[in-house]
Amino acid sequence: MNQRDIGMLLETELGNAATTHGVAELESKGIRRVRVLNRERLEGAARVAINRTLRTQLSGLDLPDEVRSAIEQRALAEFTQLISDGLAPESNASTRPEDLHTLMAQEQRRVHDLVGGAPTTPLKPSERSDEVVAMESRMARDLGDLLENDWKKELAQVETNHRNQLGILEQRISKLVRALESTDRVLEHMKVQTPSNVNNVDESSPAALDPQSPLFEKKSQLLSALFQANLELKELEDGDVAG
Amino acid sequence: MLDRDHDTEIMDTIPAELFDSASGPQTGTVYLGIDLGTSRSAVATSNGVREVVGSVVGWPIDAVAARLVGKSVVFGDEALENRLSCDVIRPLADGNLSYPDLTGEERERSQHAAVKLLEEIVRLARVRKDQLVYAVIGAPAEATGINKQAILDRAREAGIDAAMVVSEPFSVAYAIDALDDAIVVDIGAGTIDICRLHGTLPEVEDQVTISKAGDFVDQQLADLIAKRHPEAQFTINMIKKAKERFSGVVDSDERAIVTFPVNGKPTELDVTDEMRQAVGLLVPEILEGVQRLVSSFDPEFQHRIRGRVYIGGGGSQIFGLRRALEEGMESIGGGNVFLVDEPVYAGANGGLKLAREMPASYWDSLRTAGE
Known part of the structure; x- marks a missing residue:
């Protein structure tokens, strides 16, 4: 049901509820001026009421704008549907004011039952317009509550899924870090097993001596001598500690 | 949705600090x-x-x-x-x-x-x-x-x-591959180390350590300034900073003007002469060490090591030192003095x-x- 249909329904409802008075009759009653409220104004007022109610109900929720907008549109659609269900255009033409009053009262009771409230007294014809507006507000509020609960559940579900994914990622990171540490240990172990002249393939010593270098022999001897000198120092030191 | 083939994505999520320290592999x-x-x-x-x-x-x-x-x-x-x-x-x-x-x-x-x-x-x-x-x-x-x-x-x-x-x-x-027929002079604050390289790991007889180095110059400079400007107030740390700033004046026309307090008032003092005198004290010390290592080396190869004298260390940056040493080596038969790249490192x-x-x-x- 589109906005035009809503307007037509409102017009039909208002037309059924209205009484007709001739100009002469009004003049005879001393009425000289009449205020006119057109259909668009009424329709617009109904929409504003729905929107305000929804905004009030959703204000405590931290929802993105698009979600908020979706809720409002859905509420409007529900509202439209409810009007359509309760005031079907095909039956409106033959529905008398008394029948319409009964339908509205039934709808009001249904909503109250839905939210656990006590059954309400059927509306009097003179009270109908205000009661309809109030009922629409309540319906919108109830709808908002239902939607809010739905969204909360949905968001909680998304959050749970993300948390599960994060947990899995953290487990994998831990495993990879452990694997990296193991690889380092293996590489260190391989260094011990590897002859020193193969050291130039050691990734961790990228400047290892180049066997093709003219200084290779000399440097090898110097490095060996330096190592021996330091090993002796170390052994002396360990001997001192042991002694 | 995650699956077991997503390790690449996982690697992207691992904190960078687990892999990063500085540049390089x-x-x-x-x-x-x-x-x-x-x-x-x-x-x-x-x-x-x-x-x-x-x-x-x-x-x-x-x-x-x-x-x-x-x-x-x-x-x-x-x-x-x-x-x-x-x-x-x-x-x-x-x-x-x-x-x-x-x-x-x-x-x-x-x-x-x-x-x-x-x-x-x-x-x-x-x-x-x-x-x-x-x-x-x-x-x-x-x-x-x-x-x-x-x-x-x-x-x-x-x-x-x-x-x-x-x-x-x-x-x-080793940094400059001067492993054969060379002399290296490392001028620090505490010592000047002179080493003769001839293809083997240097032994005791290949090395000379002189205890008159940067700190010695600082003390000499402080004494000279105190003698000429007894009213000036300074610490050895202030002297050290002044020396690092003005050691280049040893062989130039620039004046070394420092600002030290005199009776609590910041006062400019010309310490150029004191600076030249103190820094110049290192030259004969170094020459003596070099001469000792050259003279005790195989006479057939002495000219070789005299031709390759390298100076490094923070103290080697003193402007004019290289030339002063080269001139001083004339007395022991001449030689070439080179300043190493990045002497501090x-x-x-x-x-x-x-x-x-x-x-x-x-x-x-x-x-x-x-x-």
């Missing part, structure tokens, strides 16, 4: 070349870091000072700037760790300072906790076995997994080069020897 081992100097220490690392820190350690003297300083321990310039609030210790003297020559509480404090300084050097090297640290540390040419052992002991306490001690001038020589660069070219099995043996 990430491996399980980082190599350090350390020039442990009396005044300043330099470090060069296989992950691309190069840093210098003053060899000074300071601890806040009380809770108020600790709040003022904002750290439990400070180093280098920060320690000197906060010296009124800190207990400041220089763990090195004459190029060696001082504590083996001390006793009692003074020894303990100096030893602790040495460990802290080495820890700071490792921290500056941005080593990851999961990396092995292998270091080659420069020591004065004439360092004793006790001196060298002291360095190795403190290095281990500072978290270095395996360390080697090497003669500092040899380290400089030359020792550390050589240490790093040694560390990286050292076979991994050597390092592993040293690391596991004490376990």
Whole structure:
């Protein structure tokens, strides 16, 4: 049901509820001026009421704008549907004011039952317009509550899924870090097993001596001598500690 | 949705700090070349870091000072700037760790300072906790076995997994591949180390250590300024900064103007003559050391080593020193003097080069020897 249909329904409802008075009759009653409220104004007022109610109900929720907008549109659609269900255009033409009053009262009771409230007294014809507006507000509020609960559940579900994914990622990171540490240990172990002249393939010593270098022999001897000198120092030191 | 084929995505989510330290390839081992100097220490690392820190350690003297300083321990310039609030210790003297020559509480404090300084050097090297640290540390040419052992002991306490001690001038020589027929002069604050290279690891007779170095110049300069300007107020630290700023005037027309307080009022003083005189005191000392090494070398090859004299270390940057030395060598038959690249880092660069070219099995043996 589109906005035009809503307007037509409102017009039909208002037309059924209205009484007709001739100009002469009004003049005879001393009425000289009449205020006119057109259909668009009424329709617009109904929409504003729905929107305000929804905004009030959703204000405590931290929802993105698009979600908020979706809720409002859905509420409007529900509202439209409810009007359509309760005031079907095909039956409106033959529905008398008394029948319409009964339908509205039934709808009001249904909503109250839905939210656990006590059954309400059927509306009097003179009270109908205000009661309809109030009922629409309540319906919108109830709808908002239902939607809010739905969204909360949905968001909680998304959050749970993300948390599960994060947990899995953290487990994998831990495993990879452990694997990296193991690889380092293996590489260190391989260094011990590897002859020193193969050291130039050691990734961790990228400047290892180049066997093709003219200084290779000399440097090898110097490095060996330096190592021996330091090993002796170390052994002396360990001997001192042991002694 | 995750599945088992998403390891690439997972790798992207692993925090960068698990892989990143500094630039360069990430491996399980980082190599350090350390020039442990009396005044300043330099470090060069296989992950691309190069840093210098003053060899000074300071601890806040009380809770108020600790709040003022904002750290439990400070180093280098920060320690000197906060010296009124800190207990400041220089763990090195004459190029060696001082504590083996001390006793009692003074020894303990100096030893602790040495460990802290080495820890700071490792921290500056941005080593990851999961990396092995292998270091080659420069020591004065004439360092004793006790001196060298002291360095190795403190290095281990500072978290270095395996360390080697090497003669500092040899380290400089290795950095520039001057391993044969050359003389290297490493001019530091505590010592000037002169080393003769002839294709083998330098022995005691190949090396000379002169204790008159940068600190000696500072003291001489302070004495000369005090004599000429008795009203001036200054500390040895102010003298050191002035020397570093104006040592270039030794061989130039520039005037060395310092601002020292006189009766509490900042006053400009011309110390050009004192500066030239103090810095110039190093030249005959170095020439004497070079001459000793040349004269004791095989006479057939003496001309070769005279032709390749390299100077490095912080003190080698004194403008005009190279030429003054070359002129002075005329008296011993002439020679060529070269200034090494990056003199402040030359020792550390050589240490790093040694560390990286050292076979991994050597390092592993040293690391596991004490376990």
